[in-house]
Amino acid sequence: MVSSFPQLMAAQAQAAVKVLGAHHSSWNKSYELLAADDKRRGLVRWDHTIEYHPQHVVAVLQDMFDRAGQRHDEETLRQYREALRVVFHENIHLLAAAGTSYGMAVDAYQEPSNKVLEEAATELATQDALDDYIDELDLEAIAPGITGVRTGRAYGQYVPAVEVFGQAVADSAELSAREVIRRLAGVNPENKFRVAAQLLYDAHKLSEVVPEAAKAAALERIESAMRPPFATIRDFDPEDPLDVRMSALAGTRASLDADAEVREIAEYWSANHELRRSLDAGLGASPPLRKPQYGTPSRDTRPNEPGATGRPDRKPHVLGGLTVRWCGYGGGRWRRHRRQLRRATERGGGCGERRNAAESGGGCCKRRNAVVVAAGRLEAVVAAVSGGRLLKAGAVAGVWSSV
Structure with missing residues (x-):
């Protein structure tokens, strides 16, 4: 004591x-x-x-x-x-x-x-x-x-x-x-x-x-x-x-x-039995840090915010009835999209793809009923659950409470 x-x-x-x-x-x-x-x-x-x-x-x-x-x-x-x-x-x-x-x-x-x-x-x-x-x-x-x-x-x-x-x-x-x-x-x-x-x-x-x-x-x-x-x-x-x-x-x-990443690592080594055996025996070359990539990666695939993995998230996550998607835009392309997103939100239109996207039912990024979390500080632009109506960032709290 x-x-x-x-x-x-x-x-x-x-x-x-x-x-x-x-x-x-x-x-x-x-x-x-x-x-x-x-x-x-x-x-x-x-x-x-x-x-x-x-x-x-x-x-x-x-x-x-x-x-x-x-x-x-x-x-x-x-x-x-x-x-x-x-x-x-x-x-x-x-x-x-x-x-x-x-x-x-x-x-x-x-x-x-x-x-x-x-x-x-x-x-x-x-x-x-x-x-x-x-x-x-x-x-x-x-x-x-x-x-x-x-x-x-x-x-x-x-x-x-x-x-x-x-x-x-x-x-x-x-x-x-x-x-x-x-x-x-x-x-x-x-x-x-x-x-x-x-x-x-x-x-x-x-x-x-x-x-x-x-x-x-x-x-x-x-x-x-x-x-x-x-x-x-x-x-x-x-x-x-x-x-x-x-x-x-x-x-x-x-x-x-x-x-x-864990799944990808498991899949890679499960499919490469010979390399595994070589490494276990101390005979193989150093293992690759990443899986081989083909083609030239785009300059605009750098991650800029949570969930930006260098490609659009094609597997949305459903939380409480809302579909949550992370915008996959990267680099300069992402910054342009971010500006369009803000301007469109202020005037009540779409996210920059076209001004009336939300009003016509397209929702943000033309994905109806989607929550798209965007921008470097995760400012949110949310399409309403029904009708694709775009809400301003200040209204996010009310919608988010249902997630």
Whole structure:
């Protein structure tokens, strides 16, 4: 049991390691204070120092210990719990696998997809295990009732994507979503996608068809497939309800793309018995990273948003009666289409193929009854469920609630 703020600071990292079953914490046993006017509540520096806000975290927790054992109203308990949420969150960032540290991922964190997964997985693990963290430190005795209140979640623009993605991986791996998030949280930002890829690799028994010499390339392919949707939501606004809704769809897209890649890998190696045998015997050439492609790929097949895999998605996904399609336009062609889409939406017409497309029943992209998620920030242009009537982006929330 910790009975003072200094004791809490001394025990914070090891308690996080124990609660989440991580290998170790990268914390350097030093914490400092943020500026009083800093809007952040806490952060971890790349030298493994933690910084906490002097009023919203440090002063609040000192007050909690000064009033140990007393009964408090819900608002006071929420303040205490929120301060502890910050402490736990920052300590989860510092968890790492054997032979690694948080600071080793300084370059990897700059990649948009890594940042999104790092922050969201850390926050989800915080919410999942905060009561366990409080119990480990025996803080219910310090602030009776603290496990009975709840606080909000940070990174609301990222969490829905990782929540949906984590559940999909959990379903494939026959694990709980909480266990998947725990495993993601226990490694640094550079290794989180590899953990997810390994879970899918094992769940689909790819080791039975993929030669050991080709395993690393296969895992890299799975990682690469799931990254783009996460990258596109990096600049989402947690205060924008549409961004929050679209974040979840990005998580769905990432899981679908990863599953498709797994199937493609399995099909490739199942059909190439001779190459498999050669590699297993150590006689073959290095395995291809991708299946052979014929012809010259178009310059305009680069992915630009969740689901843009370099070709139109010919397999729509039906959610709650609506057909969801991701626009497959890429490069300059996509940007032209995006401008047409916006102009047409403003005047109530089609998506640029022709002005009256929606009015004539064609719907967006001439696909009646289709939801087409478009643009770099996933601004949505939605054809109504009946009649192909095109709705402006501001009306998406009402339609989206039915999905």
